[in-house]
Amino acid sequence: MRDTLLIAVLAYFLARSFSRPWIGVLVWTWLSIMNPHQLGYFVRTLPLAATAVAVVLAGLLFSREGRERRSFPVTPETVVLILFVGWMCITTLFAFDPADSYPQWKKIMKIDFMIVVALLILHTRHHIMALAWVVVGSIGFYGFKGGLFTLATGGNYIVWGPPTTYIEGNNELALALVVTIPLIRFLQMNVTAVWLKHSLTLVMVLCAVAAIGSQSRGAFLAISGMGLLLWWRGKSKLVPAVVFVVFAVALLAFMPETWHDRMATIQNYEQDGSAMGRINAWHMTWNLAGSNFFGGGFSIYTPEVFARYAPNPNHFAVAHSIYFSVLGEHGFVGLFLYLLLWILVWRSAGRLRVQGRQQPQTQWLSDLGAMCQVSLVGYAVGGAFLSLAYFDLPYNILILVVLGCRWLDSKAWLTEPVVASPWRSALGLRT
Numbered sequence: 001m002r003d004t005l006l007i008a009v010l011a012y013f014l015a016r017s018f019s020r021p022w023i024g025v026l027v028w029t030w031l032s033i034m035n036p037h038q039l040g041y042f043v044r045t046l047p048l049a050a051t052a053v054a055v056v057l058a059g060l061l062f063s064r065e066g067r068e069r070r071s072f073p074v075t076p077e078t079v080v081l082i083l084f085v086g087w088m089c090i091t092t093l094f095a096f097d098p099a100d101s102y103p104q105w106k107k108i109m110k111i112d113f114m115i116v117v118a119l120l121i122l123h124t125r126h127h128i129m130a131l132a133w134v135v136v137g138s139i140g141f142y143g144f145k146g147g148l149f150t151l152a153t154g155g156n157y158i159v160w161g162p163p164t165t166y167i168e169g170n171n172e173l174a175l176a177l178v179v180t181i182p183l184i185r186f187l188q189m190n191v192t193a194v195w196l197k198h199s200l201t202l203v204m205v206l207c208a209v210a211a212i213g214s215q216s217r218g219a220f221l222a223i224s225g226m227g228l229l230l231w232w233r234g235k236s237k238l239v240p241a242v243v244f245v246v247f248a249v250a251l252l253a254f255m256p257e258t259w260h261d262r263m264a265t266i267q268n269y270e271q272d273g274s275a276m277g278r279i280n281a282w283h284m285t286w287n288l289a290g291s292n293f294f295g296g297g298f299s300i301y302t303p304e305v306f307a308r309y310a311p312n313p314n315h316f317a318v319a320h321s322i323y324f325s326v327l328g329e330h331g332f333v334g335l336f337l338y339l340l341l342w343i344l345v346w347r348s349a350g351r352l353r354v355q356g357r358q359q360p361q362t363q364w365l366s367d368l369g370a371m372c373q374v375s376l377v378g379y380a381v382g383g384a385f386l387s388l389a390y391f392d393l394p395y396n397i398l399i400l401v402v403l404g405c406r407w408l409d410s411k412a413w414l415t416e417p418v419v420a421s422p423w424r425s426a427l428g429l430r431t
Helices: 002-017 021-033 049-064 074-091 100-122 125-151 170-189 194-213 215-232 240-255 257-264 273-291 303-309 322-358 360-385 392-409 422-427
Strands: none
Touching: 002 021, 002 049, 021 049, 021 100, 021 125, 021 392, 049 100, 074 322, 074 392, 100 170, 100 303, 100 392, 125 170, 125 194, 125 215, 125 360, 125 392, 170 194, 170 215, 194 215, 215 360, 273 303, 273 322, 322 360, 322 392, 360 392
């Protein structure tokens, strides 16, 4: 039944994507982030994402909307993104094992190619808001389901993501949920329907519960960092602090003893084998990058590499860090480009936050910039302990920020028509 429903939904939207390629971009984003086909049966083996890409490209070539002149946004972020992608291609050529690195390189190039296509096709406020809804819906689904599961089981079972995806593991899903919570808040700030505001509040709470229920230490630190930033920026300090403390105490009291034992290892990491394995892998990537200008490529977590570069050659573990994984795989140049990319996105999000306040038509951009910065804090903190350097979600934040800056700089509110459609009134969206 679910397979038939998924095929029917995809067939409808892909049919519309041929004349409106931007819809195809959203379909691909949904498939790539949420991976709904992994929840089905026979659809798991179908090339759904590749079909979406083919339809988008066909629409660009043959539809009237696709033939409209579009300019790729040449910004510091997009330039560094292209440089980083190019550098990954070079490091793969010089990889320790190019054959084993190729599958991961191919997967990442597909993602980055569609990021570029999205930056080219999406341009209106309607497109930006639609992308935000798709991203939130894709990850929020697992937060809603996982939060209810955590509450129903008393937190005694770990929340997992869809199989064979970037967010299959409990730690990776938890970080994705944490990064998505501020985007849910952005949407909540820009809807008028009371029922929808309350619904989004519920989804935010359940996403937080699911993230905590994953028993991920990195996600716990990430959500703490985001909460600290929101508190610091708030006009009132006392009331939000009291609400946060009450909610945190209630949630922590609800969690089982196994959860508290796991969080306690943050302070006593020397006694935790998993933590020490990560630190050993971090030393390995640092030593590897210091000895190899191009890094080691995507296939470096092997006994041979650990024997050469790790302090403990017998303790194998992946880096579990966006920073050290990029360092080991692409060297110090790759890490520099990667860090520069997110610093630039943070800066542009800050510009949206400040400049968007200057007039009512752009207030939504201020909300977008502020919440994207909060998401980036969660990604930066939680990503220090998780391997999600190439996952689509943060790059979709990049898209939102770059497109938001272009919309602001072009003063699009003066010329862009308001899109009237039934779903806007149904959701109570602001114009």
